[in-house]
Each structure stands twice: as structure tokens, then as C-alpha cells.
Amino acid sequence: MSKPSLARGTRDFGPDQMVKRTFIFDTIRRTFQRYGFQPLETPAIENLSVLMGKYGEEGDQLLFKILNSGNYNEKLSEQDWQQDTKQLTGKISEKGLRYDLTVPFARYVVMNRGTLTMPFKRYQLQPVWRADRPQKGRYREFYQCDADVVGTDSLLCEAEIVMMLHEILPGLGITDFTVKINNRKILTGIAEAIGAAGQEGPLCVAVDKLDKIGKEKVLAELRERGFSDESINKLEPMFSLATENAPFAQLRVWLSASETALKGIEELEQVWQMTEGFGLTTPRTQLDVTLARGLSYYTGAIFEVKVNNVQIGSISGGGRYDNLTGTFGVPGLSGVGISLGVDRIYDVMDELDLFPKDQTITTRVMLTNFDAQAAHYGLGVLHELRQAGLNAEMYPDSVKLKKQLDYADRKQIPFVVLIGSEEMGSGKLTLKNMRTGEQQSGTVTELIDRIQA
Known part of the structure; x- marks a missing residue:
């Protein structure tokens, strides 16, 4: 008789925990609905052809692959078994657990575009899976709460994401937080400014780890990725500007030679102006030029939310993606969205004792x-x-x-x-x-x- 146990990185939730989690879900759901988002669910299992190549090299490695049913190795030769892991996986696994909710959403939009009212606004509250190393605040199975708009490139959508975050988090009792915002176009301009045009992908992957491994290790990784010492030295303004609240003027001077960067700066300024127009009196927003977000499909604004003075990292992230549906054969559908991590929000609220006492x-x-x-x-x-x-x-x-x-x-x-x-x-x-x-x-x-x- 085997002793019952849980798979690492997963958890049971008893009644006490579920009441608290339901409070989080309900608070988020109400806000999403108030902003005109409609509910959607997609399958836990997706074809690997849908998932692979959407999350960058590291993301692909964290996908949970599912072995083909039946005798999956029946048609494999001895030579097949000698191939590298990536080639072998393609022959024994055709499906995987979803890594996030955005790519399945893009797949849904492409498959149902003829019946959807555009722009299409949807929210989704479902679990996702990542083959990551379990640690505090990081799980292999966790829930995300996503809200996305597809079919418009209006910056009103970015401004409304900022507004929703300023409603959801105080509604949960979280008041000391920072909504960090950047734009991938600015990062493209930075790559150009340091003489590494076209290398914004590797630059983003490395810079995205700044909070986890620190500046020196980020610079070391850039060297490993082929960035010259000259380019790395030119990157210094990126780190000094990160401490400024909204350094639009300084960015314009540094990145004046990049039309792409100037476009990104202009877009962010418009978002700031719109949130002021909404009447956001005490904004907790910060332009952070070191914010990269490792996912490769972002093309415009990117968001990340951190609760101050707690151990846990970001509790929310998202951004603008112009080309995601294009990978499924339907280019030109721009989208933008935000994802809130329920498990991390729960841990933050538990640490700060923010749950209403009668919620149990x-x-x-x-x-x-x-x-x-x-x-x-x-x-x-x-x-x-x-x-x-x-x-x-x-x-x-x-x-x-x-x-x-x-x-x-x-x-x-x-x-x-x-x-x-x-x-x-x-x-x-x-x-x-x-x-x-x-x-x-x-x-x-x-x-x-x-x-x-």
C-alpha cells in the first residue's frame, strides 16, 4: 500500500483556504465584469503546436508535455532515442498543459473570429501549469485571472488595465503596491542605442531577471549571450533611469536616434494622461525601463505589479501583443491584457493578515x-x-x-x-x-x- 502524497509544487485547499480564495476570485471577477469583460474557459490540454515557440526558449522548457497514449515508443527506432531531448519529445508527445491563458485565448480568437464581436473583451479564471522549481511563492500548478482585449490598438485599453488594478488590489485590502510599466519599443530602442540592434530578445531575457539575480549577474549573462563590453557600458543609463518616477524627458534625450523608442515613449505618456483623465488621484504607477517581461510575444506596453515590503515577487503582469494571432495565420489583430496570480495574491494577503475576519x-x-x-x-x-x-x-x-x-x-x-x-x-x-x-x-x-x- 502506497503512502498518499502530493506532487511537488501543488497543494490541496481545504474549506478555510477556499473561502479566502473565493473572496479573491469574486473581487477580481466583479471588477472585470464592471469594465465590460465577458467570461471564457479553454481546455487544460492544448496541442504542443499551439504552445511551443510562444514563450521564448526558457518558457518552452517549462511546458509540461503529455506522453502520447498507448504504446508511444512503438514506432521509435534506436536512432530516435539517440536524438536530443527536443527532437525526441516531438515524436512521443503531441499535447501539453497550458502554460498561461493568453496563448489559448489567441487560439480561441482565431478559431472563432467569425462569430466574435470586435473588439473582443474576455476574462478567464483558470489554473495553469509550469515545470518550474517549486519555492516560496512559485508553484507548478497555480491559478491566473486574465483580462484581455483583442481587435484594437487603442491605448484606452492600457489605461483601463491600470484603472482595474487600482480597483482590484484596494478591494482586496492591498494598498501599498506599485504598478510598473514599460514598453517593448523602448527596449528595442535601448538595444539600438547600445549598438546591439535586433538583440532586444536576449536583452529582455537577461534584464527580466534583474530583481532575482541582481545587476552584476545580469551583466554577466549579457556577456555570455554575446554582448560586447562596449554595449554593456552603454547600458548604464537604463539602470539609473529605473529609479526615476516618469523619466520621459531623459529617455527622449538618451534614445533620440531611435524612432521606435520615441514611439514607445509617446504611447506611455498617453497612458499616463488617460489615467489622469479617469481621475486617478493617487496613482501607484512607475515607469521602469528595466522591466522586460520574458515572454517573447509582447510588442508594446508591458506591466508588472509588486506589493511593497513583502517577500513575494510580482503578483500580476501583462502587456500589448500585436503578432500573437499571426502565429495562427491571422495577422493584424492587436491585443493587450493583464494576468493576476491568485496564489501569490493569497500568500501576500495571508502574510499581511488582510482577509476579512468573517470570510471563514x-x-x-x-x-x-x-x-x-x-x-x-x-x-x-x-x-x-x-x-x-x-x-x-x-x-x-x-x-x-x-x-x-x-x-x-x-x-x-x-x-x-x-x-x-x-x-x-x-x-x-x-x-x-x-x-x-x-x-x-x-x-x-x-x-x-x-x-x-
Whole structure:
């Protein structure tokens, strides 16, 4: 008999955790819907042809591949087994678990473009999987909450992403956070300015690790990737400008020779102006020119959200992608989106003790069960309580009252309705407040009013 265990990087969520997670989901969902986004779900399993090549070299390595069913090695030769891992994988695996929600969304848009109202705004709350090394705040299975708009290149979409983040996070009790924003066009201009035109891809992969490994190791990685010492020395303004709040003027001077960079700077300035137009009085936004986001499909604005003064890294990220649907044969559909990591948000809220105290309560009132007659009488009462919108349950067995009250106490049920022969005779039920010990009597309607009050 094997001992039960969990796969590394995955977790069970008991009732206490699920109530808190549901609070996060509901808060995010309400905001997405308020901004006109519609719900969507896609399969956990996608064809590898859909997933591969969309996340960069490192992302492809973190994809969970699924072995072909049946005798997958039946048609393999000895020579096949001697090939490198990438070539062999293509012959024994055709499917994989989704790495994020954006690429499946792009695949959905292409397959259903004839029926969608454009621009198409969708939100998606589903798990994703990455074959990463598990550590604090990093899991192999985790939930993402995405909101994307496809079919428009309007910068209003970027501004509304900023506004949604400023609603969702305070709605969860998170007030000390920073929304970092950059633009891939600026990074392209930086590559040109340091004499490494066309190398913005490797530059982004390395710079994206700045928070994790520090400046010196980023520079060392750039050398390993073939960047010259001259180019690396010219990169210095990138790190000094990262400490400025909105260094648009300084960027224009440094990157004046790059039309692409100037376009990116102009786009970000418009986003800043729009959020001011929305009336965002205390913006927690920061232009961070070192923000790269490792995913290779971003082409415009990129976002990352960090909660200040906590151990956990970013809790949200996203950006503009102009070419993602083009990889599926439909070019010209620009999109932009944001993704919130529920598991990291949960850990942050847990660390900062931000969950509402009554969120652990799932049942508001419990009915006692003294005998068969009282239980039968209680069925009508139970129905009335639920019809009034109260979460209610009856203890299923006729046992001693102490055991029933212990059950209610352990589940943190705040009210218990006691139904005995006296209550059935008079029609006046007894309501016990489990927090104060106070008891009151009244009709079902009167008790409902007291509980709701």
C-alpha cells in the first residue's frame, strides 16, 4: 500500500483556504465584469503546436508535455532515442498543459473570429501549469485571472488595465503596491542605442531577471549571450533611469536616434494622461525601463505589479501583443491584457493578515436535531432560512446538545436555532448567539431579521 502524497509544487485547499480564495476570485471577477469583460474557459490540454515557440526558449522548457497514449515508443527506432531531448519529445508527445491563458485565448480568437464581436473583451479564471522549481511563492500548478482585449490598438485599453488594478488590489485590502510599466519599443530602442540592434530578445531575457539575480549577474549573462563590453557600458543609463518616477524627458534625450523608442515613449505618456483623465488621484504607477517581461510575444506596453515590503515577487503582469494571432495565420489583430496570480495574491494577503475576519464563516445559522419529530419540524424552518438568503444547515443526527454546539463552534457558525417540544408547541424558536452566549426567542421571521441585522 502506497503512502498518499502530493506532487511537488501543488497543494490541496481545504474549506478555510477556499473561502479566502473565493473572496479573491469574486473581487477580481466583479471588477472585470464592471469594465465590460465577458467570461471564457479553454481546455487544460492544448496541442504542443499551439504552445511551443510562444514563450521564448526558457518558457518552452517549462511546458509540461503529455506522453502520447498507448504504446508511444512503438514506432521509435534506436536512432530516435539517440536524438536530443527536443527532437525526441516531438515524436512521443503531441499535447501539453497550458502554460498561461493568453496563448489559448489567441487560439480561441482565431478559431472563432467569425462569430466574435470586435473588439473582443474576455476574462478567464483558470489554473495553469509550469515545470518550474517549486519555492516560496512559485508553484507548478497555480491559478491566473486574465483580462484581455483583442481587435484594437487603442491605448484606452492600457489605461483601463491600470484603472482595474487600482480597483482590484484596494478591494482586496492591498494598498501599498506599485504598478510598473514599460514598453517593448523602448527596449528595442535601448538595444539600438547600445549598438546591439535586433538583440532586444536576449536583452529582455537577461534584464527580466534583474530583481532575482541582481545587476552584476545580469551583466554577466549579457556577456555570455554575446554582448560586447562596449554595449554593456552603454547600458548604464537604463539602470539609473529605473529609479526615476516618469523619466520621459531623459529617455527622449538618451534614445533620440531611435524612432521606435520615441514611439514607445509617446504611447506611455498617453497612458499616463488617460489615467489622469479617469481621475486617478493617487496613482501607484512607475515607469521602469528595466522591466522586460520574458515572454517573447509582447510588442508594446508591458506591466508588472509588486506589493511593497513583502517577500513575494510580482503578483500580476501583462502587456500589448500585436503578432500573437499571426502565429495562427491571422495577422493584424492587436491585443493587450493583464494576468493576476491568485496564489501569490493569497500568500501576500495571508502574510499581511488582510482577509476579512468573517470570510471563514460559510454557514450563518445551524438548527439543532433533538429527535425525529423536531428534525421534521425543522425542515420547514430550514427552508425559510435559506429562502431568506441565509446559509443554513441542520445537524444531521439526533445526539446530545453539547456535541451539536461543539460542531457549530468548530465551524465558527455564529447562530444556532434550538427546536424542542416547547418551541414546536409555541411556534417561538430559541436563537443562541454562539459568540456572546445570549439567547432570544421569536418566530422564524423575527429570528431572520435578528440574524440579518
